[in-house]
Amino acid sequence: MVSLSTENLEIGYSEKVIVKDLNLRIPPGEITTIIGPNGCGKSTILKTLARIHEAKAGVVYLDGKMIHKMPTKEIAKKMAILPQSPEAPTGLTVYELISYGRSPHQSGFGRLADKDRQVIEWALGVTGLLPLSHQAVDTLSGGQRQRAWIAMAIAQETDLLLLDEPTTYLDMAHQLEVLKLLELLNKEQNRTIVMVIHDLNHAARFAHHMVALNGGRVIKEGAAVEIMTSEVLKDVFHIDAEVVQDPRTQKPVCLSYDLLDNPRLSKEAASF
Structure with missing residues (x-):
């Protein structure tokens, strides 16, 4: 099982x-x-973990090796990343998109072997996209398109998946559709999944482990019941949150929240 961790990581742009000093260990x-x-x-952290963005200092370890010293193809066989709002070339079919996920396993001219086709068919099946395999990606609905990108990522056959806001721009049903698919991959194939998610309730519902960030540092990490508390949400988002237990999932949910008193905002409002 692939391991991923950081040691004293410093990340930024230009100066x-x-x-x-980010020290993380992703539970396998x-x-x-x-x-x-x-x-x-x-x-930016997610991109740095995947070696898309270069760290200023510190180290990312993948299976105990310094990731910046590893060959790109070796990384691609262990880790797949789905960036935020990816776009496919116009007219590219779902099958063709998913076939790109087989690149790390190919040699020579990159022609698909029988093994590659078997994995592509499997990825199409597990994501429910077999009937759409020859349809252009840019003609799909938001949920279908996101499933196609996830299918490409899982076709890499990596034990580790990194996803940056995989539910962005999707409606409620499509959000759950995507998250339940990822949950299924974790349960049935033991895939390690790391996701950046804006929706706190989704983040808590589908996570075994949560990491709460603010100001470039980890405020707290742990199980959902440890992170989804009024105190932590106050420190992270500067909100006064009402957190309760979801009767359906028994996970904590943010039922309601309000802004904490903001003296600057109050002063500006009074000046009108």
Whole structure:
């Protein structure tokens, strides 16, 4: 089972440091969700974990090896990443998109072997996309399109999946559709999944492990019951949250919340 961790990781752009001294260990075989306010570094951390973004300092370890010293193809056989709002070339079919996931396993001219076709058919089946395999990706609904990208990622046959806001722009039903698919992959295939999610209730519902970020640092990490508390949400989002137990899932949910008193906002409102 693939392991992923960081040691004293420092991340930023140019001279600006966004994340400093990040020490994370992603629990293998579990679903980890990362939450935090806009601009706190969630997506940048995910890109750095996948070696898409270069760290300023510190180390990312993949299976005990320093990821920046590993060959790209070796990484791609262990880890797949689905970035936020990916786009496919116009006219590219679902089958063709998923076939890109087989690239790390190909050699020579990159022609599909029987094994590649078997995996593509499996990915189409598990994501419910077999009837749409020859349809252009850009003609699909939001939920179907997201499932196609997930199918491409799982066709890489990696034990580790990183996903940046996989439910963005999807309606409620399609959000659950995508998250339940990822939950199924975790349960049936023991895939380790790391997701950045904005919806706190979804993050808590589907996670074994949660990481709460703010200001470029980890505020708290642990099980959903440890993270989804009024105190932690206050520290992370500066809100006054009412957290209760969901009778359907027994997971904590944020029932209602309000902004904490903001002296600057109150002062500006009074000046009108």
